[in-house]
Amino acid sequence: MWTDDELTGRINKTVDWLREKVTEANAQGVVVGISGGVDSAVVAGLCKQAFPDNCIAVVMPSHSNPEDKEDALWVAEGFELRPLEVDLSDVHTQIFEHVKKGLENQGCKLVGEKLCQGNLKARLRMSTLYAVANALNYIVVGTDNAPESYTGYFTKYGDGGVDLLPISSLTKTEVRAWARMLGLPKNIAVRVPTAGLWPGQTDEAEMGLTYDLIDRYLLGEEVSPEVQERIESLHRQSEHKRILPPSLELPKLERLD
Secondary structure, X not given: OOOHHHHHHHHHHHHHHHHHHHHHOOOOEEEEEOOOOHHHHHHHHHHHHHOOXXXXXXXXXXXXXXXXXXXXXXXXXXXXXXXXEOOOHHHHHHHHHHHHHHHHHOOOOOOOHHHXXXXXXHHHXXXXXXXXXXXHOEEEEOOOOHHHHHHOOOOOOOOOOOOEOOOOOOOHHHHHHHHHHOOOOHHHHOOOOOOOOOOOXXXXXXXXXXXXXXXXXXXXXXXXXXXXXXXXXXXXXXHHHHOOOOOOOOOOOOOOO
C-alpha cells in the first residue's frame, strides 16, 4: 500500500500536468462531468486544485436515480465547484423514440435497444460537456480509470470522448486512496460503480468482473485463467475504442488538363 506522502506527490504531479496541458492548448480552464461516483469525484477534486477559479462541474441526469444527482451536487459543494445542471431526460427520450419509431416503420427488428439507449445517454453527456467547454474555451477532462481503459469499459465517443484523462493509469484501489487524500467521505469511495446507463445497471455486473480482480491483473498479481481470459477478451474486443478510426488511403489520381 502507498504512504500518504507518495499519494500526495502523485496527486500534485497530476495537478501540475493538468495545468500544463491546458496551457499547451491555449485554453482557459476545465470542465468535468460528475455523477456522484468516486472516479468523477476524484477528477473534480484534481480539477479544482488545478484551476480554482476556472473549473465547472456539470451534472447531467437522464432518467437517473435521484440519489446520483444529490451525490454529484454534494461533491461539487464540497469542493466549492460551480455546478451546472443540464437535465438530458427529455432530449434523450425524443431522440431515442424518433430513432426507434423510424426503424420500426422500416420493418427493422431492434436487437440492442437497451444498449442503444444507454450509449445515447453517454454521447449526449459528451456533447453537453463540449458545448460548455467550447463556450468558455475550456478543456474537457475525463474520468476513466485503468481497469476501464484497459477493458474498454467506456462508450466510444461518449465518456471516452474527452481531451484529457488524468486517472487512466490508476487502479480502482488507487482511485479510492486518492479520494481519501482529497477529503472525500467513505460512502463516495465505496459507492457501487455505475455508469447510470439504465435502471439497476452496475459496472461490475456488465463486465462480469470485479474491479479488484482487474486491479490485481493489471498489477501483475495472480488471477485465475478464466479471469485472465475474460480481461484479455474485453481488451481485444475494445481495441477499436483506443485507436483512431481506420482510414482508406487511395492512390492519388493525376489531373487530366
